[in-house]
Amino acid sequence: MPELPDVEVLKQYIDATSLHKNISNVEIKSTKVLEGISSKGLKTGLEGHCLESTHRHGKYLFVRLTSGHWLMLHFGMTGDLKYYKAENKGMSYDQILFDFNNGYHLAYINKRMLGKVSILEDIGKFIKGKKLGPDASDLGLEEFKKIINRVRGSIKSTLMNQKLMAGIGNVYSDEILFQSKIHPASDVDNLSGDNLKRIFQKMKSVIRMAIKRRADPGRYPSSFLLNQRHKSGKCPKCGGEVERIKISGRSACYCRKCQRKY
DNA sequence: AGTACCACCTGACGGC
DNA sequence: TGCCGTCAGGTGGTAC
Numbered sequence: 001m002p003e004l005p006d007v008e009v010l011k012q013y014i015d016a017t018s019l020h021k022n023i024s025n026v027e028i029k030s031t032k033v034l035e036g037i038s039s040k041g042l043k044t045g046l047e048g049h050c051l052e053s054t055h056r057h058g059k060y061l062f063v064r065l066t067s068g069h070w071l072m073l074h075f076g077m078t079g080d081l082k083y084y085k086a087e088n089k090g091m092s093y094d095q096i097l098f099d100f101n102n103g104y105h106l107a108y109i110n111k112r113m114l115g116k117v118s119i120l121e122d123i124g125k126f127i128k129g130k131k132l133g134p135d136a137s138d139l140g141l142e143e144f145k146k147i148i149n150r151v152r153g154s155i156k157s158t159l160m161n162q163k164l165m166a167g168i169g170n171v172y173s174d175e176i177l178f179q180s181k182i183h184p185a186s187d188v189d190n191l192s193g194d195n196l197k198r199i200f201q202k203m204k205s206v207i208r209m210a211i212k213r214r215a216d217p218g219r220y221p222s223s224f225l226l227n228q229r230h231k232s233g234k235c236p237k238c239g240g241e242v243e244r245i246k247i248s249g250r251s252a253c254y255c256r257k258c259q260r261k262y
Numbered sequence: 263a264g265t266a267c268c269a270c271c272t273g274a275c276g277g278c
Numbered sequence: 279t280g281c282c283g284t285c286a287g288g289t290g291g292t293a294c
Contacts, residue, residue, distance in 0.1 A: 003287065032271075059288075076288045078272085112272050114288050130289095153264055162289080171287045229287090231276095248265065251285085 002075035004136055004167030005210035007061050010073075010081050011054045014063060014106075017083040019051050021100040030095045033108075035072075035116040045069060045119040046098065055123065057135050058166025062123050069119050072126065076114030082107045136167035137207050144200045148188050155191060155199070156184035157248040168203070170250045171226060172210065176203045177254065178225040183261035184252040185245070190262035229253050 002010070026046045028039045037045070046065065055062045055070075063071040073079075082094070086103045094107035096117060108117060120126050134143065147164050148155075158164060159173040168176070177184045179202040182195060191199075213219040217226050223236050233242035235255035243256050 006287085074288080076271090077286065078288085110271095112270090112286085112288085114271060116289085151263075157265085169287055249267070250287090 002059055002077075002079050003169035003172050004056075004059060005172065005207055006215040007056055007059050007075065007167075008137075008211050009215040010075070011056045011061055013081055013083070014051065014054050014061075017104075018098070018100070018106045019053070021102055021104070022050055023047055023098055024101045025099040027097040027099070028095075029097070030113060032113045033095050033110055033115050033117050035074075035118045037118045042096075042117070042119060046071065057123070057127055058132055058162055059169070060127075060130075060132075060166075062120070065119075069121055070123055072116070072118045072120050073108065074116040076110060076112060076116070078109075078111040079115040080109040082109060131163045133161075133163055133165040136165045136203060139165055139200075141197060141200050144203075145193065145196050148191070148196055152189055153187070154184065154247050155182060155186045155188050156250075156252055158188050159199075159203070160248075160250070167207075170252075171229070172206060174229075174253045175224060175226050176206050178259060179206060179223075181259055183259045184254050185247055186260075186262040195262065225253060225255070 023046050026043045028042060031039055034042060045067070049066045051071070052064045052066055055064070059074060061073040063073065065071060083104060083106050086105065094109045095113065096108040098106040100106070133147065148158060151158055151164065156173050156177060159168045159176065160170065174184060176199060180199045182191070182199065209221070220226055225236060225242070228234055228236065228242050233253070234240065235242055235258055237258050238255065240255055240257050242253050245252050
């Protein structure tokens, strides 16, 4: 699930649990998630150091180390973190285990192993290399409009394009467009300034609400479409059937009645 | 510049 | 019950 709100919650989780503790050992159970670094490189880069602070850009989480370098965490489609005491060792899906000298562990969990872990010297360089756009929650309205006016294509794939703005994925783009009452396949060329302003405002409010509710769909307002993505899902506004179509290869959910196509 | 499709991986689910 | 195809919220590459 890790889109911007989910990763922000993981950031806060690290802040609340794992900072300023010496890393005594790093156990790498699968090397598949390592990006541009060896097991040995990751171990020596972390062991004997502490996690000092966190920074998030889009769906990427960076943790500053006492060495001055950064631990980079990306969660793919199934990533999670779990901080727990020694006794509970042996979780089924943890790929990397950080052991702290207080007897606790932080597990990087990634069932499908599509996430990425690395150590970086420079975050800015990394973001530039990935060509990531500005973080969606930092974006101002004028900049947002400028970005949208630069491109063509569907509004959904535009919101999801990490090179334009970073953080919005498949699920939250659907939610933002549902609340904006705009069909996800609408061509950005056809959207007025007012349309864009509405999308921008909904983007902000959806992100804010999702973070406030700890990115836990079970705690989202019933007015959210997010919990209706399953087959036979119903529109929270009109009760109609939720439609499912492919847009840029991703499954988009929307309500035909409530969302106008431009 | 778009989009369509594939690949990377594993697990869950529905149909038969 | 069991096998199999399909799909899943990520990114990145290719070919049109």
